[in-house]
Amino acid sequence: MYDLFFQMFNDRVSLSLVDQDIIKAYLTPKKLKKRQYLLQEGDVCKHLAFVTKGALRSCVLDENGTEHIRQFAVEGWTIADLFSFLTEEPATHSIEAIEDSELILISKSAHEELLQKVGKYETYMRILITNAYISLQKRFTSTVSSSVEEQYEDFLKNYPDIVSRIPQHMIASYLGLTPSTISRLRARLAVKKEN
């Protein structure tokens, strides 16, 4: 249940077995069926969710009620409305399972206690939140200054193993494009590769 979580943890910060046991006591195992929500916008985000199996997406609604996908998370990724989790303000994002999924949740209170108790947990979280900030800024910059072709290639680089798992219309929503634009992009990239 916890193998992948601790494997990813140890890849970044190596943990003693004692620390591992302390952390384990604070984790919440959780399953979600496809199309179920972990969080709906308007509620406070109470957990960080680490994915051990399956796939989730987080999205925001615009004023016309259209959904825009902000992030995907598959095995080994962590997903949350970090803003809401950290500030305890209502979430602006909804998080939904797009496949049957298994998660390891860290509640806000468990997170606070672990930060105090286990120094290596604090280091791990610093790395995680730093990376989240870096990818947020990257994504923000690329939507303004990269061509759609570059954005699509970036997407393939960031999510190499999920392109085949996720319906094209969701990838289009993530990139802010229409599904037909994605089809044309794919065709163009295929030609480019052949040459």
Place this chain on the structure above:
Amino acid sequence: MKTKQTIAILGATGNMGSAIAKSLAKGNNRLLLFATRQQRLQTLISGIQSETPNADVEAYDCPTSASWEADVIVLAVPYSAENEIASKIKDVANQKIVISIANPLNDHYNGLVTASDTSAAEELQKLLPNSRVIKAFNTVLAADFTTPVIAGMQVDAFIAGNNTQALESVSELVRTTGLNPIIAGDLSVSRTLEQMTLLLIQLNMKNNYNWLAGWKILHN
């Protein structure tokens, strides 16, 4: 809360389990019902669906998978079955709210089988050290869920536990059943709550309340 809460009810076909299931199905909850009697479970689910057409309810044949998927677990099995079921859900109930509704009555209904310095809830907490065990619904009789107002007064439902957040979440659940939640204290107060039910049951048998009775604190 907009996000649906997933609640596993283990022992869902008993008197209390089915009353709690019917009641919670009316709220914004997804219910995972586990029972060993599959036939009765199917009948219960059909009953819930006809009473509450938009109910989100599913049958489970394994307490572990139901509890793994759940946010909150209601243990609606008799006290004598607590040990066995706790060992099956221990790992997947880590950090989760586990509601103990058990009253450890003896066979003659004239005493409790637990020692005076403990309770069914505290014994459960020992079996599930990393879960948030909350005592709730034990002071309420099954019929109170369909009639939460008796003689013009809303029945009180006492809650005990050691975690403030968990107590608040369970109070919210109690509210959706139409009963009046009262946080009585930490988990050791379960000893009193379990004794209160013993008295309520004894008085019910003595005075023929017809199993529709409850506790009410009168105050100004």
